[in-house]
Amino acid sequence: MPLVEPTLNLSASAPDAVERILAAAKDLFAESGFNAVSMNAIAERAGVSKANVFHHFKSKNALYLEVLKTACHESGSQIDQLGSGSGTLVERLRAFSQLHLTNILQDEKISRLIQRDLLENGPQRGKEFAEQVFGQNFASLVAILRTGQKKGELRKGIDPAMLATLLIGADVFFFQSREVLRHFPDVHFTDKPESYSTMLMDILLCGILPKP
Structure with a gap:
């Protein structure tokens, strides 16, 4: 060097x-x-x-x-807003979901770069990315969800890390697969990320079982 x-x-x-x-x-x-x-x-x-x-x-x-x-800085700001913004945690989670997906879609080149690198070099890059790039944002998101549990705003017994993974993973999947999903006759939200986020949060917050 x-x-x-x-x-x-x-x-x-x-x-x-x-x-x-x-x-x-x-x-x-x-x-x-x-x-x-x-x-x-x-x-x-x-x-x-x-x-x-x-x-x-x-x-x-x-x-x-x-x-x-640097590319993840915006996501960090969104997580800070989730933790300290006004409104209920549920309202802030809905807003965060939409902002997070918008951020991924707007910075498409970097999003694809990260995914390509992880797919090709996951064993080498995984630890490095976790410790130096994504770890702090993820830990902050988990801490906010855990605090919501303690306050009774989220159901107890749910693993906050699992919920954080679902929130982030659902947005990443939408980004990765929307060009395929748009050709499925039953899928009508590929060009409506706001609608996707709304439906996603409805399912995560309300579940899929009918109310008793």
């Missing part, structure tokens, strides 16, 4: 350079995948030197993880 001298004269201010590097890396990783992207290509796209890139990020993998963490 190239070593960078501490006295390196940066061609741009640090915040500006970092933002350009992250933006360039995000686009290139999303377009071609991690393995196909070189640090030279990132530097060229960002309009900085390769040494400048290594000045801010010690390796391509460190830059990659930072791109993913």
